[in-house]
Amino acid sequence: MILVIDVGNTRIKGAVFEGAILLEIFVFTKIELQKNIEIILKKFKKVSDLVVSSVGDVEKLSFLAFENILNVHFISNTDPFPFQNKYATPQTLGIDRMVLAAGATLQFPNQNRLVIDAGTCVTFDFIDQDNNYLGGAIAPGLRLRYESLHNYTAKLPLLALENPENLIGNSTSDSIHSGVVNGLVYEIDGFINEYRARYLNFIIILTGGDTDFLAKRLKNTIFANSNFLLESLNQTFQYKIKND
Ligand SMILES: Nc1ncnc2c1ncn2[C@@H]1O[C@H](COP(=O)(O)OP(=O)(O)OP(=O)(O)O)[C@@H](O)[C@H]1O
Ligand SMILES: CC(C)(CO)[C@@H](O)C(=O)NCCC(=O)O
Numbered sequence: 001m002i003l004v005i006d007v008g009n010t011r012i013k014g015a016v017f018e019g020a021i022l023l024e025i026f027v028f029t030k031i032e033l034q035k036n037i038e039i040i041l042k043k044f045k046k047v048s049d050l051v052v053s054s055v056g057d058v059e060k061l062s063f064l065a066f067e068n069i070l071n072v073h074f075i076s077n078t079d080p081f082p083f084q085n086k087y088a089t090p091q092t093l094g095i096d097r098m099v100l101a102a103g104a105t106l107q108f109p110n111q112n113r114l115v116i117d118a119g120t121c122v123t124f125d126f127i128d129q130d131n132n133y134l135g136g137a138i139a140p141g142l143r144l145r146y147e148s149l150h151n152y153t154a155k156l157p158l159l160a161l162e163n164p165e166n167l168i169g170n171s172t173s174d175s176i177h178s179g180v181v182n183g184l185v186y187e188i189d190g191f192i193n194e195y196r197a198r199y200l201n202f203i204i205i206l207t208g209g210d211t212d213f214l215a216k217r218l219k220n221t222i223f224a225n226s227n228f229l230l231e232s233l234n235q236t237f238q239y240k241i242k243n244d
């Protein structure tokens, strides 16, 4: 049994796997990290390995503290991955994007794949049918868009995510919701259309904290799976064991 942990920029997500079966998911913050790991280990006594992928600023020591009871593994870009990395700066590529690309490559063999992770940032990652990781895009996520409108202006309020009533926002809050939500939806659909102009066929996987909110608003057909990163982390680790 293994515990995988994804340290994002906003939240930390953990999942316990027995083989390929996801048993339970946990979401917590940096401050609650060690306490939450202890709670998980108390509940799942058969956990033998802890697998961490982090793009956040959590100390490695917080995980190494469990080394006396678990095998602790940090996924890094020096691990084996099931794709050829064509990024011009592979040493700066986010480990979450590499893990997503690994999951897409292993779960959807022999086809072009586009992974969209709608989290703190919205990332696009494209892996072609010959398993070349080509790169993609990094843009601000939904919450970040609301926050930056507020933080970098004098007059705009900080709003919570809401479905825009209208395309033509007729109040300040309607205008912000339309700009943020409709803006991101058109952006994602627009990106997908541009990829389509270059690649005839590809599958699209949508994941991240805003998966469910966005999935019902996108025009294109997608696989929506908010657990895709956690599942991919499990698969990346299994791949590492087999290929190290
Ligand atoms: N409880 C919550 N706290 C923060 N964001 C949330 C919450 N519930 C849903 N969200 C949405 O999830 C998005 C953040 O996604 P997520 O939690 O996947 O980010 P993350 O933990 O920073 O991961 P990553 O860095 O991999 O993107 C925000 O845009 C927000 O709208
Ligand atoms: C883009 C984020 C913040 C998304 O979590 C992360 O993947 C990251 O820090 N990436 C480093 C830059 C890059 O991927 O090229």
Ligand SMILES: [K+]
Residues within 6 Å of the ligand: 117, 118, 119, 120, 121, 122, 123, 208
């Ligand atoms: K992300």
